[in-house]
Amino acid sequence: MLIVETIAKIRREHRDGKPIKEIARDLRLSRNTVRKAIRAPEADFSYERKEQHRPQTGPFRERLDELLAENEERPRRERLRLTRIHDLLEREGFTGSYDAVRRYAARWKQERHAGGSGDMSKVFIPLMFRPGEAYQFDWSHEDVEIAGKPMRVKVAHMRLCWSRAPFVRAYPRETQEMVFDAHARGFAFLGGVPTRGIYDNREMSR
Structure with a gap:
């Protein structure tokens, strides 16, 4: 179950008169976490916990592991972005969010490079976003056919983050000029500029 759905369930059961102790027991949460979910203002709840469990990828976990491993073996310039991996999973029936894939991939990468002993003791998890608070930006490469000729484009x-409204635009390559152009066109299409951006590629966000 998604975290946002868990919060909604906590609040719904509390409104129906279910005691906090029983809610915490049934959902395997601490009573303090349940109280915080109930008392926090709408769309403004987050918490820090000692252990970050794997995002819920369900029966697609093995497939996601396979895609991540294959991607890791690709030359750096040919690696798929996480948005592309999420799209591939959706085509195979995955109904989870991009955030679930992103969090799983981050944990997978940390465990792979740290021999499975990554320290996840301090993980801050944003559970909800306010309208206009944030956007996600990433690139993928796609093989297309234009005028009868196959070619690879950058998308x-x-x-x-709040409405999940998407904007997609293809370019012949990924340059700084095209990064700026994609942002300008994206903000114009979406009708405004959110407060902050979330990037998978740290170099691109600098």
């Missing part, structure tokens, strides 16, 4: 992906 800019922008998505609002």
Whole structure:
């Protein structure tokens, strides 16, 4: 179950008169976490916990492991962005969010490079976003056919974190000029500029 759905369930059961102790027991949460979910303002709840469990990828976990491992073996310039991996999973029936894939991939990468002993003791998890608070931006490469000729293009992906509204635009390559152009067109299409951006590629966000 998604975290946002868990919060909604906590609040719904509390409104129906279910005691906090029983809610915490049934959902395997601490009573303090349940109280915080109930008392926090709408769309403004987050918490820090000692252990970050794997995002819920369900029966697609093995497939996601396979895609991540294959991607890791690719030359750096040919690696798929996480948005592309999420799209591939969706085509195979995956109904989870991009955030679930992103969090799983981050944990997978940390465990792979740290021999499975990554320290996840301090993980801050944003559970909800306010309208206009943030957007996600990433690139993927796609093989297309234009005028009968196969070619590879770079595709800019922008998505609002609150509404999940998407913007996608293809370019012949990924340059700084095209990064700026994709942002300008994306903000114009979505009708405004969110407060902050979330990037998978740290170099691109600098």
